[in-house]
Amino acid sequence: MQSTDFLDAIRWTDDGLVPAIAQDAESGRILMMAWMNRESLQLTAAEGRAVYWSRSRQSLWRKGESSGHVQQVKEIRLDCDEDVIVLMVEQLGGMACHTGRESCFYRVLQDGQWVTVDPVLKDPKEIYA
Template sequence: MSNWLDEIHWTADGLLPAIAQDHRTGRVLMMAWMNRESLQLSVAEGRAIYWSRSRGKLWRKGEESGHVQKLHEIRLDCDADVLILQVEQLGGIACHTGRESCFYRVLKDGQWHTVDAVIKDPNAIYEGHSHE
């Protein structure tokens, strides 16, 4: 029996892009990186756990903010090199800027325009912690 993790085409540095998507609305919430350990733990714990490249360690989404991503489904693309995590975003905020989604800027007339409002002040979310 093959290990399902072996069917994934990891990058040279052992990572895989993972897109978190709201399981109800389909809205893309964020993109982060996963390694084998973070993906295994995500499945075991039923919540999104990523690999923080900047911190060089596992990052349990919501460990500082309280905005956990509960896993509903994981999908692997046709090339086996990108995941979509169907999640329930607890607290309604996925982005460290205090917005529902990290994708809150739209290109219009050659400029980026912010189209989503801040739901909660990031300073109030993290209270002295570094942003996820």
């Protein structure tokens, strides 16, 4: 049984959450940001796949449970302030975003406007059918 002492080192929000950034372990690209609670981080460490906390549904959310785009966790990092997690992941299926893109960060600020710079790799209607 894996020790859960590492959870005590984290500075959780008043809601018991910590922001978690998923980063592609190979390319270094930021894929997405989500929230974790103690249980989701413990499960992520134990299972080796990303498990987040859905604030809207108030429930655990295993990344890829409906899309098939699972994040296999290669490494878990904690920042110097102990209040942000980075998951170094292998993104199965090449898409982290529910819009069908590689990354949720697909817009760039150009001349005061948000411009979409990444293509849709797969129509979300096909992903979540």
